[in-house]
Amino acid sequence: MNNLIQNNSLSAVISFEGSSEKLRSCLCALQTWIPKIIIVTQKEDAAANRIVEEFNALVFIHGSSTTLERWDFGLSEVSTPWVLFIRSNEVVTGQLRKTIILKLKGDSTKPLKYLIPSTMVFLQKRLKYSLDWYDSKLSFLAHLPQGINTISQLKVNRETFEGELISYSENTLADCSKTVLKKAEERAAILAKNSINSGFQYLLFRGLISSIKIFCKTYFLRRGFKEGFEGVAFAVCDAHAELLGYLHYHELYIRGGKKIRDDLTSIKKILVIKLRDIGDNILCTPLIHSLKHHLPEASVSVLTWTYSRPVFENNPKINQLFEIRKEPSTNEINKLLGELNLLNFDLAISTHSGGLSSSISDRVKTKYRIDNRYRGRNKSYNLITPESDYYRSSIERDLDCLRSLGLKPSKTKTELFVNDDEIYLARNTLKAKGLNPEKKTVLIHPTAAVSIREWPLENFNKLIQSLNQKEHIQPIIICSELEYPKIKSLLDDLPDLVIFHQVTVRQMIAIIHECDLVIDNDSSPSHIATALGVPTIVLFSQAIREIFRPYDLVKDQHFVFYNDVDCRECGLTHCNDRICLDFSPDAVFTQALKMLSAKKT
Helix, strand or coil: CCHHHHCCCEEEEEECCCCHHHHHHHHHCCCCCCCEEEEEECCCCHHHHHHHHHCCCEEEECCCCCHHHHHHHHHCCCCCCEEEEEECCEEECHHHHHHHHHHHCCCCCCCEEEECCEEEEECCEECCCCCCCCCCCCCEEEECCCCCCCHHHCEEECCCCCCCEEEECCCCHHHHHHHHHHHHHHHHHHHHHCCCCCCHHHHHHHHHHHHHHHHHHHHHHCCHHHHCHHHHHHHHHHHHHHHHHHHHHHHHHHHCCHHHHCCHHHCCEEEEEECCCHHHHHHCHHHHHHHHHHCCCCEEEEEEEHHHHHHHCCCCCCCEEEEECCCCCHHHHHHHHHHHHCCCEEEEEECCCCHHHHHHHHHCCEEEEEECCCCCCCCCCCCCCCCCCCCCCHHHHHHHHHHCCCCCCCCCCCCCCCCHHHHHHHHHHHHHCCCCCCCEEEEEECCCCCHHHCCCHHHHHHHHHHHHCCCCEEEEEECCCCCHHHHHHHHHCCCCCEEECCCCHHHHHHHHHCCCEEEEECCHHHHHHHHHCCCEEEECCCCCHHHHCCCCCCCCCEEEECCCCCCCCCCCCCCCCCHHHCCCHHHHHHHHHHHHHCCCC
């Protein structure tokens, strides 16, 4: 063995390109004359590891997606003045080996790299013309005086080498398809480093133009047309990889959120759009809590319906509240957008993707936009959330917006915030109505937004009378002013029954806070009670329980009456049968007594 080689003047850094058998051939050509061989791979590969052990080489895992980055990493692991940088699918011929050894004997003091000529074998045919992938870097021999720690510091020496590297490329078109996908990943990573953040149509146009240029360069300028079938195949594959690189960049870094996940500190202002009813807004509070938990320096604003705004008031996680009527005029929408766009949000999250929500989300000036899937209505986004399981809870679906940012939920329970003044006023209001604070107060809400979700009023009447007969229990009723004419008939049997029907949402929240049990249809008071930790009985109608009532029934001290009928999810607003609500007043009364007697945990 040459004395200079024996004195450890030369090392080899090999970028592992994915084929273990080609790696074996590469190492066979190096092992007898290069003392130290380093292999850099992007991820663990069991077959490659066995070959590395066989040849007594060193292997390092580095997450970089490109050959040049793996070579640069390998450079940090060598200390010899000469280093051969090649890929694992290349074989050093005997003539090239001789040329390299002679070069090592020369007198060189400058940091230089000597490009090594190569011949490609593609689809099992040796090509006359070099048709390597357009962004591939030529292998080279480098001279590295002390103080050189990166390949970019090396100047190219155009000296001609005798001999060549034989580059064994793909054997079949099936192999080509795998390489195309791998190259697309590499090119997407390069696009991400260049901070391209344009819309999909621009990226598609740019990708098409670039891929056409690459095809023409490979097929015409590099004489691929003279290689026949192989030349056409390579030009198509290289162009295809380029176009897929742009699409993969959009899929992974823009739509898939990798770009924002890699730089979450850039998110300073967040807008959460929740144009839904009171109960749905309460189910969104874990998302808001988790956003503020993970991004404490970011401001969180919320846009909701005017009548749902009270749900978010007093929430310390929310910096600013915006509201709009449920059926706004064009002028109202434009005025709102003017206010929102003055804030220059970095991230806008629309959790339900309804028509107005998507329209506003699309027109809000923001760098990143999440328009969450809801019955397929994700119309306006540049950062996607995965399609959710059908029976997944509404809370978890909202939290998928958080997960698309690469963050884990810090809380999954709903929350509302009542201040001391509101509690004081609620206690005085109850006292003024003649209620005894020493007795158990049961709040009943006998109505719902649509009639199909209402347990029959005569059943509520029987339940109220049964509760009222218990000395230690005092039932009270709550409803809106519009609902009062429908339920005031309850006073016929109990003239002293307390009915709250002229209260605001915030006052209702405070009154519920002071109760011992809430009995409700599938409506907002039950969501308020569960958020406040007040034991709750829900009389559930035609919707799916797991979606809107994701409780641990035992631990959270709540109970859902639920009939799993065949016509569930009927979508009706009126029904003359309502078998989904076929619960007896006695069963509900028994459950209420059981829960009132239970010790709070």
